Amino acid sequence: MVKDKSIYILGIESSCDDISDAVICNVKVLTIVVANQEIHAKYAVVVPEFASLAHQQNIVPVIQQAIQ
Numbered sequence: 001m002v003k004d005k006s007i008y009i010l011g012i013e014s015s016c017d018d019i020s021d022a023v024i025c026n027v028k029v030l031t032i033v034v035a036n037q038e039i040h041a042k043y044a045v046v047v048p049e050f051a052s053l054a055h056q057q058n059i060v061p062v063i064q065q066a067i068q
Contacts, residue, residue, distance in 0.1 A: 010067070012059075016046045019058050021066045033066045 009024045020034040035058040040046045 010063070012063070014055060014059075016048075016051055019055055019062055021062055023066050031066045033062050035062050 006025050010021060011024065012021045013019070017040050018034060018036045020032065022032045023030045035054075037051060037054040037058075039050050039054065
């Protein structure tokens with residue numbers, strides 16, 4: 001780590017039915033945001049088409065929320 005400099009990391013995770021991210025500064029976790037896809041509970045399985053669409057809809061708001 002560079003002395004007297006803060007290093008920020010944005011980590012993004014995507015699974016079949018949710019998406020999450022975290023912002024880390026040096027070694028401290030600043031935020032964690034998770035968006036679950038509740039649509040799959042209706043069908044009792046993950047529907048790939050719905051999951052793909054939900055990821056597209058959720059990724060930008062999840063990142064915006066984390067970095068604010």
